[in-house]
Amino acid sequence: GQSLEQPSEVTAVEGAIVQINCTYQTSGFYGLSWYQQHDGGAPTFLSYNGLDGLEETGRFSSFLSRSDSYGYLLLQELQMKDSASYFCAVDNYGQNFVFGPGTRLSVLP
Amino acid sequence: KAGVTQTPRYLIKTRGQQVTLSCSPISGHRSVSWYQQTPGQGLQFLFEYFSETQRNKGNFPGRFSGRQFSNSRSEMNVSTLELGDSALYLCASSPISGSAGELFFGEGSRLTVL
Numbered sequence: 415g416q417s418l419e420q421p422s423e424v425t426a427v428e429g430a431i432v433q434i435n436c437t438y439q440t441s442g443f444y445g446l447s448w449y450q451q452h453d454g455g456a457p458t459f460l461s462y463n464g465l466d467g468l469e470e471t472g473r474f475s476s477f478l479s480r481s482d483s484y485g486y487l488l489l490q491e492l493q494m495k496d497s498a499s500y501f502c503a504v505d506n507y508g509q510n511f512v513f514g515p516g517t518r519l520s521v522l523p
Numbered sequence: 524k525a526g527v528t529q530t531p532r533y534l535i536k537t538r539g540q541q542v543t544l545s546c547s548p549i550s551g552h553r554s555v556s557w558y559q560q561t562p563g564q565g566l567q568f569l570f571e572y573f574s575e576t577q578r579n580k581g582n583f584p585g586r587f588s589g590r591q592f593s594n595s596r597s598e599m600n601v602s603t604l605e606l607g608d609s610a611l612y613l614c615a616s617s618p619i620s621g622s623a624g625e626l627f628f629g630e631g632s633r634l635t636v637l
């Protein structure tokens with residue numbers, strides 16, 4: 415089976431950089447995705463790592479290391495609108511996505 | 524391009540009733556999957572349909588069922604509702620199964636069971 419772990423909460427100030435970690439125990443997967451969900455909203459896709467290494471998309475970057483069973487989402491130049499829940503998810507060989515429990519990010523002024 | 528549309532957005536049912544939720548995927552998307560989101564369990568996979576066939580199923584009781592129509596629209600049904608079925612039910616579509624890690628989610632149907 416697949417299981418993922420994330421910190422439940424992270425707090426940072428506007429303009430700062432924050433890293434949200436995701437560790438996993440899986441039997442294998444295609445890649446690691448990250449989603450953002452604002453309260454009352456739909457999860458929206460942020461980033462995907464099919465291969466080990468760093469992927470950069472604007473202020474957001476994501477990293478994957480399969481050898482360490484570890485990934486992270488890096489958010490730079492934090493803005494108030496980044497306050498949301500962030501989920502990592504593994505693509506279980508196209509069968510389904512297994513999501514982590516989510517990390518609630520609070521950005522303070 | 525219109526996004527994923529789910530109806531109804533909110534509904535209240537009582538124990539023992541049944542409910543049907545609807546999902547219209549993004550035009551051209553053939554894969555539709557359903558997830559249950561609760562504060563305690565996070566997002567849990569229910570099932571996935573592709574070209575009217577259920578290809579994968581999560582670990583939920585048989586009271587949870589679904590189907591997909593020829594136009595890729597999907598419905599899920601929950602029979603004999605229990606209090607624990609109160610949750611946000613999210614539908615997600617993608618062009619094909621597991622498309623580069625990206626799912627397109629609807630805003631969900633929030634079910635409250637009294």
